Amino acid sequence: MSDPVLYFHGAAGSVTGSCFLLDHRGVRIVIDCGMFQGSKTEKELNYRPFPFEPAAVDAVILTHAHIDHSGLVPKLVKAGFAGHIYCTAATLDLCGIMLQDSGHIQESEVEQLNRRNRWRSRDAIEPIYNADDARVAMTQFQAVAHKEWHELSGHLRFRFWDAGHLLGSASVEIELSGTDEPIRMLFSGDIGPQHKLLEAAPEAPQGFDYVICESTYGDRERDEVSDEARRGLLLEIVLKAHHPSGALLIPSFAVERTQELLADLNILMDEGSLPRCPIVIDSPLASRATAIFKRYARAMANGNLLVKALNSKNVRFTETAEQSKALDLIRGFHIIIAASGMCEAGRIRHRLKNWLWRDEGSVLIVGFQAEGTLGRLLQDGARTVRIQGDEIVVRATIHSLEAYSGHADATELMQWVAARKPVRTGLFLVHGEDAARDQLKSRLALEQPDITVLIPSLDACYRLTRQGAELLGPASPRPRLAPQEVGHPDWHNEYQSIVIDLEERLRRRPDRKGRAVILRRVKRALDDEMGEQ
Numbered sequence: 001m002s003d004p005v006l007y008f009h010g011a012a013g014s015v016t017g018s019c020f021l022l023d024h025r026g027v028r029i030v031i032d033c034g035m036f037q038g039s040k041t042e043k044e045l046n047y048r049p050f051p052f053e054p055a056a057v058d059a060v061i062l063t064h065a066h067i068d069h070s071g072l073v074p075k076l077v078k079a080g081f082a083g084h085i086y087c088t089a090a091t092l093d094l095c096g097i098m099l100q101d102s103g104h105i106q107e108s109e110v111e112q113l114n115r116r117n118r119w120r121s122r123d124a125i126e127p128i129y130n131a132d133d134a135r136v137a138m139t140q141f142q143a144v145a146h147k148e149w150h151e152l153s154g155h156l157r158f159r160f161w162d163a164g165h166l167l168g169s170a171s172v173e174i175e176l177s178g179t180d181e182p183i184r185m186l187f188s189g190d191i192g193p194q195h196k197l198l199e200a201a202p203e204a205p206q207g208f209d210y211v212i213c214e215s216t217y218g219d220r221e222r223d224e225v226s227d228e229a230r231r232g233l234l235l236e237i238v239l240k241a242h243h244p245s246g247a248l249l250i251p252s253f254a255v256e257r258t259q260e261l262l263a264d265l266n267i268l269m270d271e272g273s274l275p276r277c278p279i280v281i282d283s284p285l286a287s288r289a290t291a292i293f294k295r296y297a298r299a300m301a302n303g304n305l306l307v308k309a310l311n312s313k314n315v316r317f318t319e320t321a322e323q324s325k326a327l328d329l330i331r332g333f334h335i336i337i338a339a340s341g342m343c344e345a346g347r348i349r350h351r352l353k354n355w356l357w358r359d360e361g362s363v364l365i366v367g368f369q370a371e372g373t374l375g376r377l378l379q380d381g382a383r384t385v386r387i388q389g390d391e392i393v394v395r396a397t398i399h400s401l402e403a404y405s406g407h408a409d410a411t412e413l414m415q416w417v418a419a420r421k422p423v424r425t426g427l428f429l430v431h432g433e434d435a436a437r438d439q440l441k442s443r444l445a446l447e448q449p450d451i452t453v454l455i456p457s458l459d460a461c462y463r464l465t466r467q468g469a470e471l472l473g474p475a476s477p478r479p480r481l482a483p484q485e486v487g488h489p490d491w492h493n494e495y496q497s498i499v500i501d502l503e504e505r506l507r508r509r510p511d512r513k514g515r516a517v518i519l520r521r522v523k524r525a526l527d528d529e530m531g532e533q
Contacts, residue, residue, distance in 0.1 A: 002025070002178065003463045003464060003465050004022060004023065004024040004025075004176050004183065004463075004464045005022075005023045005024075005461055005462065005463050005464070005472070006020060006021070006022050006023075006210075006212075006428075006461065006462050006464055006469075007020065007021040007022075007023070007051075007052070007459070007460075007461040008020060008428075008430065008456040008457070008458065008459065008460050008461070009021055009050070009051050009052070009458070009459055010032070010034055010036065010458070011032075011034070011068075011214075011430045011431040012430055012456045012457055012458045012459075012460065013433070013434060013437075013457060013458055014036075014038060014042060014370065014371075014433060014458075015038075015068070015216050015368065015370050015431055015432060015433060016034060016035065016036050016037040016038055016042070016068040016370055017034050017035065017036035017037075017042070017045065017068060018032040018033075018034040018063075018068060018069045018430070018431060019031075019032055019033050019034060019072070020032065020187065020212065020430075021052055021057075022174070022185075024155060024156055024176050024178070025153075025155045025156075025178050027058050027152060027153045027155065027156050028052075028056055028057050028058050029057070029058060029059045029060070029061060029152065029156070030057050030059075030060045030061070030076070031060075031061050031062075031063070031172060031187050032061075032062060032063055032069045032070070032187075032189075033060055033062075033069075033070065033071075033072045033073045033076050034066070034067065034068040034069040034070060034071050034072060035067050035068055035071030035072050035102070036068075037067075037068060037342060037344060037370055037373065038370040038371055038372040038373060039371065039372030040372070042372070045480060046071075046072065046075075046128050047125070047128060048480065049079075050075075050076065050079060051459055051480060053080075054076050054077075054079040054080045054081040055079075055080035055081065055082065057076070057081050057083060058083050058152065058153075059083045059084050059085075059086060059152055060073065060076070060081070060083065060084070060085040060086065061085075061086045061087070061158060061172055062085060062086070062087040062091055062095070063087075063163065063169060063170055063171065063172060063187065063188075063189030063190065064087075064091055064163070064165060064166045064168060064169035064170065064189055064190065065087075065090075065091045065094035065095045065098050065166065065168060065255065066098075066166060066190070066253070066255070067098060067102055069189070069190070070091075070095055070098070070099065071099070071102055072128070073085060073095070073099065073137050074099055074102075074103065074128075074129040074133040074134045074136070074137040075128050075129050075133075076137075077133070077136060077137040077140060078129055078133050078136075078137075081140075082140070083140065084140055084141075084142045085137070085140050085141045085142065086142055086144050086150065086158075087141065087142075087143065087144070087168070087170075088143060088144065088145070088146060088160055088168040088169075088170055089143040089145070089168065090167045090168025090292070090296055091143075091168035091169070091170070092138075092141045092142075092143045092168075093168075093292050093295075094166075094167065094168060094255055094289065094292060095138065095141065096138055096141075097285060097288040097289060097292070098254075098255065098285065098289075099134035099137060099138070100131045100134045100135060101254075101284070101285040101288075102134065103127070103129055103130045103131035103132070103133060103134040104130075104131050105345050105346065106127040106128055106129065106130065107127050107130050107131065109127075109345065110125060110126065110127040112388070113125065116389070144159075144160060145160070146159075146160045146161065146162055146170065147159055147160065147161065148160075154177075154178075155176060155177050155178040156174065156175070156176055156177075157174070157175050158172055158173060158174045158175070159172075159173050160172060160173075161173060161202075161203055161204040161205070162200060162202060162203050163188065163189045163190060163191055163192060163202050164191065164192030164193075164196060164199045164200055164201050164202035164203075165189065165190040165191060165192035165199065165202070165406050165407070166190070166192075166199070166255065166256050166406060167198070167199075167255070167256055167292070167293060167296060167300065169189055169190065169192070169199075170189055171186060171187060171188050171189050171191075171202070171204045172186070172187040172189065173185070173186050173204065173205065174186070174187070181466075183209045183210070183464065183466075184207065184208045184209050184210075185208060185209065185210045185211070185212070185464075186204060186208050186210075186211045186212070186420060187212045188204075188211070188212060188213045188214050188416070189214070190214050190216070190406065190407060190431065191213075191214055191407065191408040191412070191413065191416055192406055192407070192408060193222070193405065193406070193407065193408050193409065193412055194408075194412055195224075195225055195226060195227065195230070196260075196301075196406070197227065197230075197260045197263060197264070197301070197302050197305070198256060198259065198260060198263075198293075198300050198301055198302055198303065198306065199256075199300075199301060200301055202408070202416060204416075204419075204420060205420075206419060206420050206421060206422070207420075207421075207422055207424075208420055208422075208423055208424070209423075209424050209425045209426075209464070209466070210423075210425055210426050210427075210428070210464055210469070211417070211420055211423050211426075211427045211428070212427075212428045212430055213413070213416075213417060213427060213428065213429055213430070214407070214413075214430060214431035214432065215413065215429045215430065215431060215432030215436050215437045215440045216368055216407040216431055216432050216436065217368070217405065217407050217408065217409045217410060217413070217432075217436065218410050218413060218429070218432050218436035218437055218439055218440030218443075219410065219435050219436040219438075219439035219440065220402075220409060220410060220436075221409050221410055221411060222402050222403065222405065222409045223403075225403045229403070230264065230403040230404070231264050231267060231268055233401055233403055234261075234264055234265070234268065234401065234403075235268050235273050235274060237362075237364055237399045237401060238265075238268075238274055238335070239274070240362070240397070240399070241333075241362035241364070241397065241399070242275075242333050243333055243360040243362075244332065244333060245331065245332070245333075245360055246333055246358075246360035246361055246362065247330070247333065247334050247335070247336060247351075247355055247360075247361055247362070248333075248334075248335045248336070248362045248363075248364060249336050249338070249348065249351050249352065249355055249361065249362070249363045249364070249396075250335065250336070250337045250338075250363075250364045250366060251338065251339070251340065251341055251342070251343045251348045251352075251363070251365065251366075251367075251375055252286075252337050252338070252339065252341050252366055252367065253339065253340070253341035253367060253406075254283045254285040254286035254289050254339040254340075255285075255286070255289045256289075256293070256406065257341060257366060257367060257404055257406065258281060258283070258286045258289070258290070258337050258339075259289070259290055259293050259306050260404055261337055261366065261404065262279065262281070262290075262306065262309045262310070262315065262337070263302070263305040263306045263308075263309045265279055265309070265335065266279075266305075266308065266309035266312050266315070267305065267309075269312075269314070270308075276314050277314065277332070277333050277334055277335060278314055278316060278330065278332075278334040278335070279312075279314055279315050279316070279334070279335045279337070280316045280317075280318060280327060280330075280334060280335070280336045280337070281315070281316070281317045281318070281337050281338075282318045282324055282327060282336050282337065282338040282347045282348075282351065283318075283337070283338050283339045283346065283347060284318070284319055285339060285346075286317070286337070286338075286339060287317040287318075287319060290306075290310065290317075293306060294306070294307060294310065318347075324347050324350070325350075327351070328354050336351055338351055341366075341367040341375070342367070342368075342369050342370060342373040342374070342375040342376070343373060343374035343375040343378065344373050344374060344375070349374070349387050349388060352374075352387060352392070353387050353388070353390065353392060355396055356385070356387075356392045356393075356394050356395070356396050357392055357393050357394070357395055357396070358395060358396060359395050359396070361395070361396035361397070362396055362397045362398075362399060363378060363396055363397070363398050363399065364399045364400075364401060365378065365379050365398065365399065365400045365401070366400075366401050366402075366404040366405075367404065367405060367406070368405065368407060370433075371433065374387065378394065378398050379398065379400055381398070382394060384503075391503070410439070410440060410443065413440060414440075414443060414444070414447060414448070417444070417448065417451070418448060421448075421450075421451070422450075423451045425452065425464075425465075425466065425467075425468055425469065426452045426453075426454050426464075426468060426469045427444070427451050427452065427453050427454065428454050428455075428456055428469075429441060429453060429454070429455055429456075430456065437455055438455070441453045441455060452468065452469075454469055457474075458480065459474050459480060460473070460474060461473070461474070505518060506518060506519075
């Protein structure tokens with residue numbers, strides 16, 4: 001087949017698991033190989049085999065180091081992929097710490113899960129990969145500079161453009177030859193906003209046949225936020241959270257978001273707007289990432305502000321588990337920044353268990369929260385949540401601040417697409433939930449009607465011709481997930497919600513008879529359901 005074929009094996013209907021397979025004249029490359037996050041149904045995809053043969057892939061190109069874009073690379077290598085993994089130098093450095101950290105987390109979480117499985121007489125499971133697998137994968141990484149063409153074959157070459165999303169992040173321009181005229185493609189990666197403390201504005205050339213564009217915030221707008229306005233919003237929240245015996249917890253991505261917050265908090269304290277208090281970075285990964293950021297500080301926008309914050313006496317980093325546990329003993333108001341940003345893993349879950357049930361606690365959500373994550377539940381106002389099997393009543397105040405988002409909003413995405421025109425044949429919207437993709441598609445139809453917009457589903461594949469993208473159908477006759485299972489809460493979330501609601505209603509009943517009535521109704525419903533089977 002002379003026409004290239006593009007497969008959407010992730011980030012199609014959701015904002016995680018980015019993975020696109022491009023097959024052109026016998027050369028198969030994977031653009032991003034990310035981990036699925038969100039509902040348990042989606043996360044289970046991380047444990048299942050890839051929907052393609054890893055050993056048959058010739059190369060991997062990474063847009064950036066975030067785990068939802070790079071997190072399954074060690075699994076791919078473990079499954080037989082033997083080619084190079086191309087990325088920018090900063091992405092290589094960040095993946096060197098992030099993938100090992102991901103392996104450690106998986107080992108730890110699987111160990112805890114298997115302990116519970118033994119109590120429940122369930123089978124033990126294996127981690128997706130471990131830290132050693134991640135170290136092995138790093139031997140296949142190769143750094144490529146921005147804006148320099150790199151030949152992968154006689155018919156395929158690529159180059160990186162700064163995406164403005166994260167240190168080292170890139171959009172990937174790909175040129176496919178071997179037909180009458182080369183086909184030009186652009187994979188956006190994640191596009192950064194216009195105002196980001198440590199990043200320049202995103203850039204890329206114009207005039208493409210196909211563009212694959214992220215749509216995370218395709219259905220929302222943020223207020224125009226300058227550096228001063230962003231710090232003003234942060235100041236207001238910290239002052240509200242300030243309690244003599246309280247704490248402000250900030251679940252944050254360890255890479256870049258943590259460093260931005262640290263720089264802004266230090267500026268507010270230096271100028272006297274905030275009283276100086278302990279700021280604790282409770283994340284070994286964030287500590288190692290910060291060291292990398294410090295090395296690149298001279299090349300970064302406002303890198304001097306980060307270096308100044310790191311030298312502040314009230315800034316602390318925890319390394320050991322003992323240091324982390326000791327944070328629960330701190331007296332007086334303090335700020336703790338800990339991973340993960342969606343509260344799905346890491347030390348933030350321990351901090352939340354210690355503070356969510358307290359009136360004097362506050363939580364600040366500063367990033368996108370995928371459906372089904374603990375962070376999304378808190379952001380949506382859940383009154384009770386489960387963490388590591390324990391039910392926690394939420395009494396802490398939950399704040400949200402989108403000014404630190406690493407993603408362009410709807411208008412910025414529209415502007416980015418317009419700057420890529422002409423987009424001659426097709427624009428695929430990926431890395432967004434259904435509402436975000438649908439709304440962005442509608443807006444594009446109104447404001448840029450000359451662009452053909454496509455909404456791929458998980459594991460869909462398209463033949464890319466000069467006349468247009470031809471849907472060939474799913475890559476497999478049995479899709480891994482139905483469309484309604486992607487980017488939505490699943491039955492695990494619904495079950496947890498019902499259990500929590502049932503317990504709350506039982507507690508509200510003051511007498512034994514009232515509680516017995518509720519339980520009889522539940523049992524009758526279950527018996528009726530069993531009878532129908």
